[in-house]
Amino acid sequence: xxxxxxxxxxxxxxxxxxxxxxxxxxxxxxxxxxxxxxxxxxxxxxxxxxxxxxxxxxxxxxxxxxxxxxxxxxxxxxxxxxxxxxxxxxxxxxxxxxxxxxxxxxxxxxxxxxxxxxxxxxxxxxxxxxxxxxxxxxxxxxxxxxxxxxxxxxxxxxxxxxxxxxxxxxxxxxxxxxxxx
Amino acid sequence: xxxxxxxxxxxxxxxxxxxxxxxxxxxxxxxxxxxxxxxxxxxxxxxxxxxxxxxxxxxxxxxxxxxxxxxxxxxxxxxxxxxxxxxxxxxxxxxxxxxxxxxxxxxxxxxxxxxxxxxxxxxxxxxxxxxxxxxxxxxxxxxxxxxxxxxxxxxxxxxxxxxxxxxxxxxxxxxxxxxxxxxxxxxxxxxxxxxxxxxxxxxxxxxxxxxxxxxxxxxxxxxxxxxxxxxxxxxxxxxxxxxxxxxxxxxxxxxxxxxxxxxxxxxxxxxxxxxxxxxxxxxxxxxxxxxxxxxxxxxxxxxxxxxxxxxxxxxxxxxxxxxxxxxxxxxxxxxxxxxxxxxxxxxxxxxxxxxxxxxxxxxxxxxxxxxxxxxxxxxxxxxxxxxxxxxxxxxxxxxxxxxxxxxxxxxxxxxxxxxxxxxxxxxxxxxxxxxxxxxxxxxxxxxxxxxxxxxxxxxxxxxxxxxxxxxxxxxxxxxxxxxxxxxxxxxxxxxxxxx
Numbered sequence: 080x081x082x083x084x085x086x087x088x089x090x091x092x093x094x095x096x097x098x099x100x101x102x103x104x105x106x107x108x109x110x111x112x113x114x115x116x117x118x119x120x121x122x123x124x125x126x127x128x129x130x131x132x133x134x135x136x137x138x139x140x141x142x143x144x145x146x147x148x149x150x151x152x153x154x155x156x157x158x159x160x161x162x163x164x165x166x167x168x169x170x171x172x173x174x175x176x177x178x179x180x181x182x183x184x185x186x187x188x189x190x191x192x193x194x195x196x197x198x199x200x201x202x203x204x205x206x207x208x209x210x211x212x213x214x215x216x217x218x219x220x221x222x223x224x225x226x227x228x229x230x231x232x233x234x235x236x237x238x239x240x241x242x243x244x245x246x247x248x249x250x251x252x253x254x255x256x257x258x259x260x
Numbered sequence: 261x262x263x264x265x266x267x268x269x270x271x272x273x274x275x276x277x278x279x280x281x282x283x284x285x286x287x288x289x290x291x292x293x294x295x296x297x298x299x300x301x302x303x304x305x306x307x308x309x310x311x312x313x314x315x316x317x318x319x320x321x322x323x324x325x326x327x328x329x330x331x332x333x334x335x336x337x338x339x340x341x342x343x344x345x346x347x348x349x350x351x352x353x354x355x356x357x358x359x360x361x362x363x364x365x366x367x368x369x370x371x372x373x374x375x376x377x378x379x380x381x382x383x384x385x386x387x388x389x390x391x392x393x394x395x396x397x398x399x400x401x402x403x404x405x406x407x408x409x410x411x412x413x414x415x416x417x418x419x420x421x422x423x424x425x426x427x428x429x430x431x432x433x434x435x436x437x438x439x440x441x442x443x444x445x446x447x448x449x450x451x452x453x454x455x456x457x458x459x460x461x462x463x464x465x466x467x468x469x470x471x472x473x474x475x476x477x478x479x480x481x482x483x484x485x486x487x488x489x490x491x492x493x494x495x496x497x498x499x500x501x502x503x504x505x506x507x508x509x510x511x512x513x514x515x516x517x518x519x520x521x522x523x524x525x526x527x528x529x530x531x532x533x534x535x536x537x538x539x540x541x542x543x544x545x546x547x548x549x550x551x552x553x554x555x556x557x558x559x560x561x562x563x564x565x566x567x568x569x570x571x572x573x574x575x576x577x578x579x580x581x582x583x584x585x586x587x588x589x590x591x592x593x594x595x596x597x598x599x600x601x602x603x604x605x606x607x608x609x610x611x612x613x614x615x616x617x618x619x620x621x622x623x624x625x626x627x628x629x630x631x632x633x634x635x636x637x638x639x640x641x642x643x644x645x646x647x648x649x650x651x652x653x654x655x656x657x658x659x660x661x662x663x664x665x666x667x668x669x670x671x672x673x674x675x676x677x678x679x680x681x682x683x684x685x686x687x688x689x690x691x692x693x694x695x696x697x698x699x700x701x702x703x704x705x706x707x708x709x710x711x712x713x714x715x716x717x718x719x720x721x722x723x724x725x726x727x728x729x730x731x732x733x734x735x736x737x738x739x740x741x742x743x744x745x746x747x748x749x750x751x752x753x754x755x756x757x758x759x
Contacts, residue, residue: 100585108594108597109597109599112594128582128590131581131586132582147567151627152563153559155560171391196387210631213559216492219560221558238634239634243379243393247707
């Protein structure tokens with residue numbers, strides 16, 4: 080399953096729920112309620128508001144735990160011990176990637192920095208979707224861990240605007256099958 | 261508490277006030293249209309319907325980013341001034357000084373971009389401004405930064421005047437925010453929401469502007485003394501602290517129009533409550549500390565900052581969903597509200613804000629940011645709550661004000677046609693961005709691959725519709741504002757608008 084599709088579905092559902100709430104109320108807005116109905120609907124509104132708060136709170140706690148309990152960014156000041164290491168330097172407007180061939184099936188540690196301005200090191204799978212990224216920043220080295228599942232030609236595209244030739248600042252990484260075939 | 265009279269006498273603008281207010285609104289309308297045309301040009305270039313050389317594209321992008329944020333700030337400052345002046349004493353000179361400094365700053369920015377060739381975007385991320393690679397000089401970048409400084413000084417003047425006025429009436433900013441009522445006590449139902457929101461903006465955005473001033477001065481020192489190097493990560497933190505706060509302040513200034521006007525159109529009171537005060541107290545803190553979500557892909561950033569970025573981004577949804585959107589919907593539910601331009605735009609604005617933060621919250625999640633950062637997902641969500649949220653708030657006040665001069669809320673046939681064109685065009689435009697982000701299309705790129713053009717073309721069509729509607733709104737409102745002010749009694753009551 081493509082991760083972006085899951086995110087897209089969640090967002091469409093979330094926005095859809097917001098839209099349904101608005102459409103429902105807008106449809107009712109033109110129909111004035113009498114005093115009794117107003118009092119009743121005010122009470123219902125307070126109860127619903129409490130429920131909305133409770134549901135969002137549960138989502139907040141559960142979602143935060145689910146997305147943070149295994150922190151998605153590797154420690155930056157420790158030895159990561161990945162079986163493959165790739166050094167990446169971005170500069171206006173090219174990438175220096177050493178080595179530029181890695182194996183699928185085992186983790187690669189990308190050590191990403193910049194020789195001049197801020198760049199964005201984004202890896203695009205052959206299907207055109209981003210699979211991982213980090214910033215390439217002057218004076219800092221960002222360590223990114225990623226395990227390629229499928230062999231193929233992956234594109235590295237600069238994702239942080241860096242001047243005139245930002246768009247064509249791209250290159251490729253070859254991902255070969257385990258064992259180098 | 262906000263008045264239920266549609267056009268209360270204490271909102272009537274005297275000679276100098278009216279001239280200044282008109283100047284703000286008409287300038288903002290003209291700038292919105294111009295900046296939209298710049299945006300449309302870029303979308304059409306990405307769609308390969310127009311040929312725009314990359315250097316010009318990035319100049320336009322710099323103009324559009326700085327111009328739209330600045331114009332939004334200009335317009336929402338007028339919103340805040342319009343309502344806050346009813347509750348505290350604001351000096352006209354501070355309001356006018358902000359306008360003059362804004363325009364001087366805008367001239368610096370325009371000259372640096374279109375004469376000097378500056379193309380390092382609104383973000384001026386160190387050290388790009390001094391590495392123009394022959395396209396612009398360091399002096400040009402300095403002129404751009406000087407423009408920002410002038411605009412920032414203008415905003416600070418306005419906020420200082422507002423703070424002085426608020427403190428004079430409420431004793432201190434904490435009381436103005438309603439902090440003593442958070443845990444108990446009888447809330448004064450007449451405590452104005454405009455004061456609560458205005459106080460929050462003054463606190464948060466003053467800090468943001470000061471952060472911006474620090475990084476601008478640091479960058480200027482680096483420009484004139486190149487041996488003084490900056491820490492790129494520190495500079496980036498300060499830039500996003502400033503940038504995030506500055507644009508978010510526009511939402512909080514703009515929403516004052518909804519708090520003040522919605523009850524007049526629904527005919528139902530909309531007083532302060534404890535949840536409301538909690539939401540604004542929490543938002544004050546959240547908006548100050550949420551900016552690290554812009555730096556989630558800077559792995560060198562301390563881990564606790566990234567966690568704050570995510571957790572606070574998620575938490576920021578509570579006040580919007582549970583209090584502002586829910587409160588607005590409760591207010592209009594079965595109110596018998598009649599649909600006119602101000603009421604339509606207000607409801608749209610709250611929808612745009614609430615729906616727009618759904619993809620924003622997603623993007624503030626570290627795992628998701630790993631594949632969405634700097635894709636068109638980002639302009640997708642911020643255009644959602646700026647175009648369909650904040651701009652709609654501003655337009656609501658503008659239409660309300662021209663209604664006050666004509667003694668009736670605007671609702672002509674052309675208005676009824678313009679609104680759906682704006683809404684449908686806006687939705688097409690923002691969903692094209694979001695879909696492109698979901699497909700991993702990068703943002704801020706002059707040349708697009710052929711595979712990316714379908715969403716660019718869809719977005720361009722949406723943008724054309726928005727520009728057409730906005731052109732109509734701009735002309736309609738400008739003509740309305742230039743009409744002679746109303747005379748005599750305050751006229752229409754809320755019940756009349758509510759039908």
